[in-house]
Amino acid sequence: MLPRFWRKIKYRYNLVGTYCENCGTYYYPPRNLCPKCRRKSRIKEVQLSGKGKVISYSIVHDAPENFKMMKPYVVALIQLDEGPVITSQLVCKPEEVKIGMRVKAIFRKYGEEGESGIIYYGTKFVPDEKIS
Amino acid sequence: MRRVAVIGVGCSKFGELWDMSFRDIVLSAGIEALEDANLEGREIDAIYVGNMSGGRYLAQEHISALIADYAGLAELHIPSTRVEAGDASGGLALRQAYMAVASGMHDIVIAAGAEKVTDVGAEMAMDILSSSADREWEVFCGANLPALFAMIARLHMEKFGTKPEDLAKVSVKNHRNATLNPKAQFRREISLEVALNSPYVAEPLRLFDCAPISDGASVVILASEEVARKYTDTPVYISACCQASDYIALHSRRDITTMDAVVYASKQAYKQAGIEPKDIDVAEVHDSFTIAEIIAYEDLGFVEKGRGAELIREGVTELDGEIPVNPSGGLKACGHAIGATGIRQAVEIVLHLRGDAGKRQVDAERGLALNIGGTGATAVVTIFER
Ligand SMILES: [Zn+2]
Numbered sequence: 450m451l452p453r454f455w456r457k458i459k460y461r462y463n464l465v466g467t468y469c470e471n472c473g474t475y476y477y478p479p480r481n482l483c484p485k486c487r488r489k490s491r492i493k494e495v496q497l498s499g500k501g502k503v504i505s506y507s508i509v510h511d512a513p514e515n516f517k518m519m520k521p522y523v524v525a526l527i528q529l530d531e532g533p534v535i536t537s538q539l540v541c542k543p544e545e546v547k548i549g550m551r552v553k554a555i556f557r558k559y560g561e562e563g564e565s566g567i568i569y570y571g572t573k574f575v576p577d578e579k580i581s
Numbered sequence: 582m583r584r585v586a587v588i589g590v591g592c593s594k595f596g597e598l599w600d601m602s603f604r605d606i607v608l609s610a611g612i613e614a615l616e617d618a619n620l621e622g623r624e625i626d627a628i629y630v631g632n633m634s635g636g637r638y639l640a641q642e643h644i645s646a647l648i649a650d651y652a653g654l655a656e657l658h659i660p661s662t663r664v665e666a667g668d669a670s671g672g673l674a675l676r677q678a679y680m681a682v683a684s685g686m687h688d689i690v691i692a693a694g695a696e697k698v699t700d701v702g703a704e705m706a707m708d709i710l711s712s713s714a715d716r717e718w719e720v721f722c723g724a725n726l727p728a729l730f731a732m733i734a735r736l737h738m739e740k741f742g743t744k745p746e747d748l749a750k751v752s753v754k755n756h757r758n759a760t761l762n763p764k765a766q767f768r769r770e771i772s773l774e775v776a777l778n779s780p781y782v783a784e785p786l787r788l789f790d791c792a793p794i795s796d797g798a799s800v801v802i803l804a805s806e807e808v809a810r811k812y813t814d815t816p817v818y819i820s821a822c823c824q825a826s827d828y829i830a831l832h833s834r835r836d837i838t839t840m841d842a843v844v845y846a847s848k849q850a851y852k853q854a855g856i857e858p859k860d861i862d863v864a865e866v867h868d869s870f871t872i873a874e875i876i877a878y879e880d881l882g883f884v885e886k887g888r889g890a891e892l893i894r895e896g897v898t899e900l901d902g903e904i905p906v907n908p909s910g911g912l913k914a915c916g917h918a919i920g921a922t923g924i925r926q927a928v929e930i931v932l933h934l935r936g937d938a939g940k941r942q943v944d945a946e947r948g949l950a951l952n953i954g955g956t957g958a959t960a961v962v963t964i965f966e967r
Binding site (some may be wrong): 505507535 | 780
């Protein structure tokens with residue numbers, strides 16, 4: 450597995466983001482510097498709730514190599530309840546997805562690297578039926 | 582700052598140039614530009630070249646020296662510099678060359694852009710282009726460049742009522758314009774029905790909403806106003822060349838239906854040129870995906886936010902419209918040779934301002950070129966006047 454991938458495992462698997470104590474903004478993906486406060490940033494790691502809503506989405510038909518097995522699949526921009534927007538896959542029927550729908554995070558397989566057969570995992574989202 | 586003029590332009594054919602190497606393609610554009618400027622070669626003070634990914638497309642780095650070498654300039658030992666900003670690399674090269682002349686550092690400078698993509702397969706070509714977005718937090722999830730622009734399109738449709746037909750009309754227009762451009766990759770008209778029934782790439786975007794990834798090279802030669810007079814009676818001046826950046830990933834942006842980098846760079850450019858959007862007579866914009874052209878109409882101030890589709894519906898941006906946009910055929914139909922695109926756009930605007938654009942000639946005194954990197958994390962806006 451590539452170091453650039455495993456370095457981020459904690460954040461990818463568990464949806465750990467960061468929070469700036471100076472201005473009260475949450476970040477995901479995590480940032481070590483707050484773009485609003487820069488040198489005044491006071492960053493700490495936080496566990497995000499994994500709950501949010503769909504801002505926009507696409508159903509991908511012409512899939513990249515690692516994702517051929519899944520096509521068509523749904524990618525979405527999801528705004529977490531804490532504020533940050535995250536790019537992720539949505540596990541649902543393509544015809545189910547709507548802008549504004551409530552979703553929640555789950556842990557899923559992302560893809561395999563062709564010859565090496567390495568399997569990548571990460572966070573995906575599913576419809577949050579309890580609310581919507 | 583000195584006034585900067587374009588004294589020569591050249592452009593290779595764009596497309597799948599199987600029988601041409603990277604070096605051949607660059608040379609064909611370079612020779613055309615030198616002939617156009619009536620330069621011998623010895624007069625050149627510096628080269629800036631935009632190239633996104635020689636490393637991954639060709640397994641060749643050090644493109645700057647390679648280009649100077651194969652342009653026959655090795656023994657002149659002039660400085661040659663490669664710049665990179667995804668598919669805005671050409672725009673950056675133009676700006677670096679502009680600054681070098683404007684500052685008084687150099688008198689005659691070449692701005693080039695080049696990319697050879699067909700030595701790798703189409704899927705790899707798209708993967709490489711998608712690295713202009715955030716590899717770790719976007720592309721990792723299966724959100725490649727078409728998927729990201731698809732999400733922009735989806736929200737623009739939801740918020741402003743833009744229709745699939747509006748996107749298709751951009752493609753139809755650009756294909757029609759390309760039939761008049763001998764350098765273009767796709768020189769045949771398409772019908773609205775064909776565009777609207779082409780297969781989905783990433784919903785709501787279909788095949789005809791996506792620009793191809795092409796081979797190609799383009800060159801412009803810049804000179805100070807004083808030097809330019811010695812070489813041409815029809816100089817075209819660069820009245821502004823502004824660059825802006827934004828968050829690399831779409832998910833970090835303020836609003837995905839606006840490219841703030843385009844808004845910022847164009848406002849600066851209008852101010853520097855002392856003009857307003859309505860003063861632009863012709864524009865080349867970065868239609869890597871059809872939605873990007875509609876958003877460009879808005880972010881460049883041709884129309885207010887959310888009303889971009891009206892311009893294509895009403896024919897305002899057609900070749901015979903009020904502001905012709907992408908007379909070359911744009912990235913969609915002229916082809917998108919990534920690092921070459923920003924320079925090719927400049928070549929097109931210069932041809933129109935000189936009256937050398939052949940059958941696609943429009944009547945124009947001022948033109949604008951907009952080159953974007955990735956989903957809009959870099960924007961370069963250049964204004965030309967005759
Ligand atoms: Zn902060």
